[in-house]
Amino acid sequence: ELYAGRVMFPGTDNNHMLLKMMDLKGRFPVKMLKNHARVYTDLLLLEPHFTDLQGTFKFQQRVLDPRTKEPRLNYLDILKPKTTIAAIFKTTKAGADDPKAVLDLADLLEATTSLNPENRPA
Numbered sequence: 001e002l003y004a005g006r007v008m009f010p011g012t013d014n015n016h017m018l019l020k021m022m023d024l025k026g027r028f029p030v031k032m033l034k035n036h037a038r039v040y041t042d043l044l045l046l047e048p049h050f051t052d053l054q055g056t057f058k059f060q061q062r063v064l065d066p067r068t069k070e071p072r073l074n075y076l077d078i079l080k081p082k083t084t085i086a087a088i089f090k091t092t093k094a095g096a097d098d099p100k101a102v103l104d105l106a107d108l109l110e111a112t113t114s115l116n117p118e119n120r121p122a
Contacts, residue, residue: 003105004092015062018049019076022059025115026081032115033057051075085109 001008009024011017022028028036033050037057040048050057058075065072086106114120 003102004088006092013062015049015060019059019061019078022078023082024085025113027078028057028115030057085113 009017009020011020028050034057036050037048037052040046048060050059052058053075056077058077061074061076063072063074064070084106086103089102089106108121111119111121
């Protein structure tokens with residue numbers, strides 16, 4: 001955020017920010033999604049952001065229908081990331097920055113935002 005000058009996962013609400021995270025990191029692990037569903041339904045008494053449909057977790061994207069302005073759910077199956085931190089950095093800063101330092105920072109951020117805690121640097 002400090003380097004790019006913008007919020008890493010901008011969104012209008014938690015649901016939108018989760019979608020932005022998946023755009024960058026890909027699908028969340030099933031174990032994490034099961035824990036999410038359990039905590040949201042049992043402890044928080046809220047509707048989870050993911051639902052188990054036919055044995056696979058789908059992201060419940062909450063959107064407003066453009067025609068009726070009524071809320072609706074789109075069920076998305078996110079598999080792979082759409083972009084990388086390095087790609088974002090290349091488009092947000094001037095070419096005067098040291099390209100190697102920018103890629104090193106992107107690599108560090110990719111490692112520290114890994115979805116698997118065991119893959120994060122200590």
